[in-house]
Amino acid sequence: MLSALHDIGVILLNPENPSDREMILPAKARDDVDWQSTNRILLENEDSRDFIELVSTYYQTGRVRSRD
Incomplete structure (x- = not known):
């Protein structure tokens, strides 16, 4: 619903290996x-x-906290 309404992307993550992911819907x-x-x-x-x-x-x- 959020993807359709607000152009939010959807990514399927593997909790065992977060770098193993699949883009279901791209964000805009x-x-x-x-x-x-x-x-x-x-x-x-x-x-x-x-x-x-x-x-x-x-x-x-424009700042990102280093711990994040």
């Missing part, structure tokens, strides 16, 4: 973040909060 590049949808995802899925914070920091500053 976007110039802007859909913050309204992002906020809705945060409300529906608390586990995504750390990831969204990393993306937000990168989007706003």
